[in-house]
Amino acid sequence: MLSALDLARRIEAGELTPRAVVDMCAEAIAAREKEVHAFVVLDLVAARRAAENPKLPSTPLRGLSVGFKDIFDTADFPTQYGSPIYAGFQPRADAAAVALTRRAGGIVIGKTVTTEFATMVPAVTRNPHNLAHTPGGSSSGSCAAIAAGMLPIAFGSQTAGSVIRPAAFCGIAGFKPSYRLIPTAGVKDVAWHLDTAGVFGAGVADVAFITAAVTGRDLRVDRAPPAPPRIALVRSHLWPQASPAMQNALESAARGAVAAGAKVVDVTLPPIFEEAYAAQIVIQEYETLLARTFEYDRHRDQLGKQLREALDAATAITADAYDAARRTAKRARQVLADTMADHDVILTPSAPGAAPHGLGSTGNPMFNRLWTLMGTPCVNVPGLYEGDLPLGIQIVGRFGRDRAALEAALFVERAIARK
């Protein structure tokens, strides 16, 4: 994989040109894209031109190639939201995150495959580790492109589990920051109280570096060794649904963290979090139906059957049920602050197991829903495997303490690597 941080250092040191980075991506794309299908649209000619433009800013992402999930509007690429309803649609503007990336020196080389409107409906992308498996979704193309070494930086979004789950399945670092830390202006709405923009890279230090560059926040974790975190090991009520390999991976990561100096304590979440889990589903389905009103009323026949049926089912959710779910979420956020009082982060699975076989499903976001609703920073820590398929474990931080979450994730990533 291409480390954004490593490439940035080499560009800054004059060892590498932006043009050479585009060429490295182009080479991997030539080798893998035909079977992986990570991109909806790609413009390597424009990318090479941008890389050789003397006006390319000397900002942190200078000359690094970037891909955006195709629900981020782009002024120079069509943006189709994974739906034939938007075939060929050309926005007038860049989404805020795209514009911030360009300001930081990033070169957007293409748009990556999203599932239909970033929902659960699978698309064409395959898992680079094993083409017979899903890469996860909905940020399928972004994660597969990083895993296949076709990009050092990609962006996605999470409404249920669309950043952390595909990052886990693809064996890369994925970072879903605190809710709206990265602006979602110009990103197609799915469910607005949940939609969170996120970042993918080769390792934890990379996603921290990328997020720092785009937000201007002090989030880099590569400049000093991470301090040993106080970790709450949370198996949650979903633990029986985690595969034996995932259960082993999580427990072995916890042991590794302890061996490296972290404090790890088993924590059982209070019952409110099971309610909050159910509330996330209600909020997501209710808001998704509203956000898709235009498409549902005017282009019903161009919606995929699975999405159409999900929207049909969502019409049964009442405003009262939605309001109650929002109140549950609010209460759970308050309880979470208390639960986390003595811990820096939570360690929990990123997904029930490795990427499922087949392309008929993007896998289950069960281990992600609660944290998206809580708005807390989440990091997928790569480095563990079951056979040829990656297993992702997840660090969940406290709302607004994104740096602490990234530091703890880096600590665990290194602890795993050391074993």
Add this chain to the structure above:
Amino acid sequence: MLSALDLARRIEAGELTPRAVVDMCAEAIAAREKEVHAFVVLDLVAARRAAENPKLPSTPLRGLSVGFKDIFDTADFPTQYGSPIYAGFQPRADAAAVALTRRAGGIVIGKTVTTEFATMVPAVTRNPHNLAHTPGGSSSGSCAAIAAGMLPIAFGSQTAGSVIRPAAFCGIAGFKPSYRLIPTAGVKDVAWHLDTAGVFGAGVADVAFITAAVTGRDLRVDRAPPAPPRIALVRSHLWPQASPAMQNALESAARGAVAAGAKVVDVTLPPIFEEAYAAQIVIQEYETLLARTFEYDRHRDQLGKQLREALDAATAITADAYDAARRTAKRARQVLADTMADHDVILTPSAPGAAPHGLGSTGNPMFNRLWTLMGTPCVNVPGLYEGDLPLGIQIVGRFGRDRAALEAALFVERAIARK
């Protein structure tokens, strides 16, 4: 003015056709639009065709003409956000609120004038009560169109005071529901933690009816007399900046409410709300700069001087200052719930006074900023005047209790009319 509720009843009773409603609007537009400048784009031919379409649904807004502020995307009208950067831009889809309005039977006859990206920069619209005065902003065209009898229904949005203030200046009912009660999917972002879609109509019962129709929520208040509310009279730390006429109007409205049976108690807000007031400004300016990254970086010369300078100034706001402002907002929301424990609603000015003279400013949103930040429902109650210019007073409800806010506003509206 055209009452949406009255027109809907007459259409339902067969006394009026949808076509006749379009014609009423067209007549007022022919008489007033040349001097008021409420519309950016208008299509009465298409509106008449839609009105005569036998497939027009028999839903609550059947055949009622509607205008949308030109920051709501529309699939059949260009959407230009009050900026030359988007000249002629044609979205592919309707914003969710537009699609919901069409589903409810509303006929979108045009897009109404917004200030530049819904900020403070004035546009061309004039106040129908006195053309030498501002209609307020940023929902300038929507409010002026209602006040001039050119539309029974219009939509706007509020980030600081852009629903309640122009409604006050134009002497119409304006309703800013609880944060995101009306979806903002497909509405151009200004500052995402504040942006709230709102509704305009002739009277309080009209805006309740329209919001009920669009959201499917039980918000109508026209079917039974409103119960006498428990009102907290809040002058706030801004009281010295309210004009003598506004001070008199508010106190006379309070006396009227008492005479009609309401309980009115003077309430002084705790000091945290002055901090929250300042926090709103920080949040708005920080997020507005981020939301406009593309335009600021790529089309700087096409931004108005006033907006460009405001964005330049906002670059000085640090992420820490923004995060601190968000924490203040959270604390203030918790305190507000306690402050409101014994009151149904707050009564407070909608604006410092009547619409200022001249078109160089849209007036001051000082009496709106706090409530937008709190996410609470706000209603501008019309019916009071200073000379030929309206004076608006504001009912502020508790978050999520939109119906109670509307009922109390109707109660006060009737109490004023009775005097």
